[in-house]
Amino acid sequence: MSEAAKPVPSAVLERIREIVGPEGWISDAGAMHPYLVDRRELYHGRAPMVVRPASTDEVSRVVGVCAESATAIVPQGGNTGLCGGAVPHDDGSEIVLSLSRMERVREVDAVNDTITVEAGCILADVQAAAAEADRLFPLSLGAEGSCRIGGNLSTNAGGTAVLRYGTARDLVLGLEVVLADGRVWDGLRALRKDNTGYDLKQLFLGAEGTLGIITAAVLKLFPRPREVQVAFAGLASAADAVALFSRARAAAGDAVTGFELLPRIGLEFVLAHIPGSRDPLAAPHPWYVLVELSGPGAGDGLGALLEEFLAAAADDGLLQDAAIAASEAQARALWRLREDLAEAQVPEGASIKHDISVPLPRIPEFIARAAKATTRAIPGSRPIAFGHIGDGNVHFNLSQPPGADRGAFLAEWSRINRMVHDLAAELGGSISAEHGLGQLKREEILRYKSAVEMELMRTLKRALDPKGIMNPGKVV
Ligand code: FAD
Numbered sequence: 001m002s003e004a005a006k007p008v009p010s011a012v013l014e015r016i017r018e019i020v021g022p023e024g025w026i027s028d029a030g031a032m033h034p035y036l037v038d039r040r041e042l043y044h045g046r047a048p049m050v051v052r053p054a055s056t057d058e059v060s061r062v063v064g065v066c067a068e069s070a071t072a073i074v075p076q077g078g079n080t081g082l083c084g085g086a087v088p089h090d091d092g093s094e095i096v097l098s099l100s101r102m103e104r105v106r107e108v109d110a111v112n113d114t115i116t117v118e119a120g121c122i123l124a125d126v127q128a129a130a131a132e133a134d135r136l137f138p139l140s141l142g143a144e145g146s147c148r149i150g151g152n153l154s155t156n157a158g159g160t161a162v163l164r165y166g167t168a169r170d171l172v173l174g175l176e177v178v179l180a181d182g183r184v185w186d187g188l189r190a191l192r193k194d195n196t197g198y199d200l201k202q203l204f205l206g207a208e209g210t211l212g213i214i215t216a217a218v219l220k221l222f223p224r225p226r227e228v229q230v231a232f233a234g235l236a237s238a239a240d241a242v243a244l245f246s247r248a249r250a251a252a253g254d255a256v257t258g259f260e261l262l263p264r265i266g267l268e269f270v271l272a273h274i275p276g277s278r279d280p281l282a283a284p285h286p287w288y289v290l291v292e293l294s295g296p297g298a299g300d301g302l303g304a305l306l307e308e309f310l311a312a313a314a315d316d317g318l319l320q321d322a323a324i325a326a327s328e329a330q331a332r333a334l335w336r337l338r339e340d341l342a343e344a345q346v347p348e349g350a351s352i353k354h355d356i357s358v359p360l361p362r363i364p365e366f367i368a369r370a371a372k373a374t375t376r377a378i379p380g381s382r383p384i385a386f387g388h389i390g391d392g393n394v395h396f397n398l399s400q401p402p403g404a405d406r407g408a409f410l411a412e413w414s415r416i417n418r419m420v421h422d423l424a425a426e427l428g429g430s431i432s433a434e435h436g437l438g439q440l441k442r443e444e445i446l447r448y449k450s451a452v453e454m455e456l457m458r459t460l461k462r463a464l465d466p467k468g469i470m471n472p473g474k475v476v
């Protein structure tokens with residue numbers, strides 16, 4: 001926030017310390033470090049203090065003090081976001097407000113199929129609390145052991161179960177939010193039907209902390225799947241993967257709970273770098289899909305359904321080979337081939353990342369054209385197009401040419417982004433399917449959203465945060 005960067009007055013810091021008590025703040029440089037650097041280490045921020053309130057009331061009073069003094073606040077959950085949204089700028093003019101001490105599950109209601117949690121609950125703990133009540137909280141992503149539900153809701157996180165259960169936004173019935181002036185909006189309603197005017201909670205979901213601070217939420221629970229069937233199939237092309245998905249939906253409907261794509265080179269990275277991984281199929285194939293069917297009743301016959309469906313697809317030439325997991329351990333091993341892909345890219349050097357979505361039928365064209373354009377721009381670079389293909393969401397990651405200079409490759413980040421994003425836009429897609437805008441894509445989005453749409457977003461921002469203290473310089 002270079003224009004008006006002012007240090008936070010010490011009187012303001014003192015008042016905040018009084019509100020949260022000695023357990024509730026950190027200002028030691030070493031202890032603050034993990035809160036000031038993002039996961040990918042693209043952003044290194046500064047702040048005079050990290051505040052860790054223990055209750056909604058404390059959040060409310062801290063924000064009240066900040067509003068009075070026009071002190072900017074950066075809300076933070078698990079700091080696993082990939083767009084620099086949760087870390088402050090580097091001028092020291094903002095405080096970080098971490099929800100990490102607000103980890104209480106307030107209520108599980110197995111009859112209403114809801115769970116009420118504080119924003120700082122780790123996602124895996126929400127899943128575990130649901131499981132304890134014999135229910136499923138379906139949001140699931142690679143960072144689930146450290147991301148926090150308030151962060152998930154504020155980024156409208158996606159993950160691997162969107163196909164069946166929707167994004168984070170679809171899993172919320174009610175919210176409690178501390179507004180930019182410090183007032184608390186108690187919208188913690190546990191209702192599936194409520195047509196009483198504007199759906200205000202939607203404003204805060206996916207807002208990346210720019211409109212208010214989510215302090216608690218009522219989330220939907222689902223029956224726990226009793227039967228889970230997972231297959232890993234080798235295919236000739238991404239077009240076959242899209243065709244296969246369409247057939248899977250026709251054959252198994254909502255029982256299709258996972259449909260993930262990965263290319264041969266991605267599997268090779270995993271086999272090379274992730275200890276214990278092995279190729280489930282005898283011969284190599286250009287593309288792979290992981291298919292998961294699951295259902296609530298044991299004896300759903302999903303195994304037979306999956307087998308028949310794969311056999312018919314093989315007869316029609318849509319797939320070359322497939323392996324079905326015979327046990328839970330095998331199913332987990334197949335999932336890991338997909339989940340470990342991002343990590344397996346690291347030893348292969350730098351990679352330029354994208355998180356695009358396009359309408360499903362355009363995926364093959366997107367992948368082919370993006371690969372052609374980027375490898376022409378950087379000869380020897382290696383496109384890894386993988387992701388939640390059932391959602392039209394492709395993580396198009398370009399790995400550097402083997403042995404190339406890391407810095408020189410990364411210097412091409414913007415040029416490559418531009419090509420890939422322009423292509424996604426041309427095909428009717430989005431430049432951020434699930435990770436958000438944060439700082440990373442704040443400028444870039446101006447190229448793709450209309451002036452009308454940006455103006456509507458700014459109008460909302462001004463209405464809810466007139467002093468501009470909520471996570472300034474992010475999103476809008
Ligand atoms: P943070 O990073 O702390 O914050 C994210 C944003 O939300 C920031 O703008 C922050 O200011 C704001 N915020 C945080 N808490 C609040 C609050 N209580 N109120 C208001 N604003 C708040 N994302 C996906 O969508 N799908 C994936 O499959 C996926 N896989 C991942 C795998 C790995 C290994 C990693 C590292 C990340 C992955 N992500 C994925 C990205 C990331 O995990 C998600 O964006 C996650 O939802 C962020 O949660 P967090 O608690 O870490 O949020």
Ligand code: ZN
Nearest residue numbers: 159387395434
């Ligand atoms: Zn993803």
